[in-house]
Amino acid sequence: MGCEQLFADEDSPNFGINRSLSLVLVFIAFIASLPSDPWFATMPPSTEDRATELKKLNHSLLLNFLELQHILVNRPQDFTTKIEHIRILFINMHYLLNGYRPHQARDTLKLLMELQIHRRISMAREIQQLSSRPNSSAFR
Numbered sequence: 464m465g466c467e468q469l470f471a472d473e474d475s476p477n478f479g480i481n482r483s484l485s486l487v488l489v490f491i492a493f494i495a496s497l498p499s500d501p502w503f504a505t506m507p508p509s510t511e512d513r514a515t516e517l518k519k520l521n522h523s524l525l526l527n528f529l530e531l532q533h534i535l536v537n538r539p540q541d542f543t544t545k546i547e548h549i550r551i552l553f554i555n556m557h558y559l560l561n562g563y564r565p566h567q568a569r570d571t572l573k574l575l576m577e578l579q580i581h582r583r584i585s586m587a588r589e590i591q592q593l594s595s596r597p598n599s600s601a602f603r
Contacts, residue, residue, distance in 0.1 A: 513559050513562055513563065516559055517556060517559050517560070520552055520555055520556045520559070521556070523552055524549065524552045524553070524556070527545060527548050527549050527552060528549065530545055531545045531546065531549065
């Protein structure tokens with residue numbers, strides 16, 4: 464079912480539901496179409512930190528989504544340009560978020576190693592306590 468069919472009958476009592484459903488379908492199709500190796504032609508080299516840049520992109524994404532809703536209400540056949548703008552914003556956000564992966568992996572590895580060290584220390588203490596008991600039957 465295309466967007467043209469969903470918007471065709473404005474007098475239908477389900478017109479608002481169909482409009483919302485079409486937005487969801489468009490975004491599902493958009494998310495599915497994100498490339499695994501994104502193209503970042505519009506992403507300028509940034510000297511700012513990633514969090515600030517992500518906030519700006521998120522704000523732009525929200526504004527573009529509102530503009531998309533306006534376009535879908537007034538001119539549903541002209542939504543492709545706005546979808547492309549939103550697609551590029553998502554790709555840029557994806558790029559910035561992927562920049563956090565090495566940091567996240569390093570922090571996760573550090574946490575796992577610390578847990579492993581604490582577990583080994585506690586096991587060594589338990590072994591020392593068991594072996595220091597005079598009537599220990601654990602090692603007989």
